Structures are given as C-alpha cells and as structure tokens.
Amino acid sequence: xxxxxxxxxxxxxxxxxxxxxxxxxxxxxxxxxxxxxxxxxxxxxxxxxxxxxxxxxxxxxxxxxxxxxxxxxxxxxxxxxxxxxxxxxxxxxxxxxxxxxxxxxxxxxxxxxxxxxxxxxxxxxxxxxxxxxxxxxxxxxxxxxxxxxxxxxxxxxxxxxxxxxxxxxxx
Numbered sequence: 184x185x186x187x188x189x190x191x192x193x194x195x196x197x198x199x200x201x202x203x204x205x206x207x208x209x210x211x212x213x214x215x216x217x218x219x220x221x222x223x224x225x226x227x228x229x230x231x232x233x234x235x236x237x238x239x240x241x242x243x244x245x246x247x248x249x250x251x252x253x254x255x256x257x258x259x260x261x262x263x264x265x266x267x268x269x270x271x272x273x274x275x276x277x278x279x280x281x282x283x284x285x286x287x288x289x290x291x292x293x294x295x296x297x298x299x300x301x302x303x304x305x306x307x308x309x310x311x312x313x314x315x316x317x318x319x320x321x322x323x324x325x326x327x328x329x330x331x332x333x334x335x336x337x338x339x340x341x342x343x344x345x346x347x348x349x350x351x352x353x354x
Contacts, residue, residue, distance in 0.1 A: 184351065185252075185289055186210075187259035190296035191318040193306045199296060199336070199343050200257040206344065211251045215258040216242040231311065233272040239263045240279070244286045259293070260286050261325065262318070269317035284329065292354060293333040294347055295326055303339075 188200040197215065204212035213219075216239040221227065227235050240263040246256065260283040268276040287293070298319045306312040326333060334350040336343040 184291040184354070185247075185254045185256070186292045186294060186347070186351075187247075187256040187287075187290045188294045188296060189259050189262050189322065191262075191265075191298060191315040191322070193304050193310060193315060194296045194298055194319075195304055195340065195343070196296050197257050198340060199294070199347070200255050202340060202344055203347060204255040206348070207253065207255065210253045210255050211249075213246050213249070213254060213256045216240075216246065216263070217258075219246070231266065231270065231314065233267050233270050233275065236263050236266045236270070236272075237275065240267070240283070244283075247286055247289050256290075259290065261293075261322065261329065265318045265321040265325065266314070268321050269314055287329060287331050290331045292347070292350060293326075293329065293331045295322065295333060295335045296343070297323065297335060297337070299337055 186203065188196045190196045201212065204210045217227070220238060220242055225238065240260050243258060243260045243263055247260070264276060264279055264283045298315065306315050332354055334346060336346045
C-alpha cells in the first residue's frame with residue numbers, strides 16, 4: 184500500500200510518517216522532497232519561492248513512481264501545489280492541477296494532517312505562519328476533489344497512528 188501524509192508545515196506530518204514506517208516494518212519511508220533535494224545539493228532560497236516548490240513538486244512526482252509497493256511518503260505533490268498556490272502561483276496551479284491529481288492515482292491512502300484548534304504544534308514567526316495557514320486552507324478545499332481514499336487525522340501521535348492503522352484495515 185502506498186500511503187502519503189499531506190499537510191502544511193509544522194503539523195506533525197514527518198513525525199507521523201516516520202512513526203508509521205516504523206510500525207509498518209516492511210514499509211519504505213520516503214522523506215519529503217525538500218530534504219531529498221537538499222541532500223542532492225539543491226540550494227533553496229531563504230524565503231520560500233514558487234521555483235523551489237516547482238522543483239519539489241517535480242521530485243515528489245518522480246518519487247511517487249517508485250516500484251516499491253509498501254511506502255510511506257512524507258508529503259505528496261498536492262502539498263507542493265498548495266504552496267505554489269499560496270505564493271500566488273495561480274497560473275502554475277491551473278496548469279499543473281490535473282497533472283498532480285493524475286499522479287495521485289498511485290496513492291492508496293492519503294493521510295491529511297490539518298492544523299488543529301487549538302494548534303498542537305504551533306508555528307513561530309520565522310517559519311512563515313501565514314503561509315502555513317494559507318496552505319492548510321487550500322488543502323482543505325482541494326481534498327474533496329481528490330479521488331483517492333483519504334483520512335483526516337487529529338490528536339496526539341498515538342491517536343493519529345491508531346486512526347491511520349484502523350483506516351488501513353478497512354481498505
């Protein structure tokens with residue numbers, strides 16, 4: 184099963200993805216494209232740019248094409264497209280939306296980690312809290328249009344893990 188954990192930054196995606204890949208012992212963990220690209224030598228701008236997110240989107244789509252059958256992805260193309268949209272990349276979003284939606288067809292379960300109220304993690308001012316809120320709102324709007332089994336998780340890490348594992352048993 185291919186599982187993608189999606190959401191804005193600082194919501195607990197990576198923590199959940201790493202936990203799931205540890206519990207699901209034979210699953211391969213794919214770190215988010217930002218870190219993957221950084222390890223390959225890509226230098227990101229200090230302030231997020233549309234070009235940086237376009238590069239991450241391209242990498243994310245390549246990662247989805249893996250032949251590995253049991254995978255946990257930290258992020259997916261939908262997240263990255265939401266960042267592009269939040270940075271006023273409307274033309275790029277319109278041009279890429281169908282392609283992104285098509286690339287998600289390989290996902291067996293999309294796990295959305297929204298910003299909770301109250302905010303369990305928080306986002307310091309130096310980590311772009313307004314961008315985080317905008318991306319969260321865009322994802323919330325788009326998720327209904329994505330034709331992939333999905334679950335919204337909330338609560339503590341053990342609660343989120345339990346919600347995902349329960350959903351997996353139903354699929």
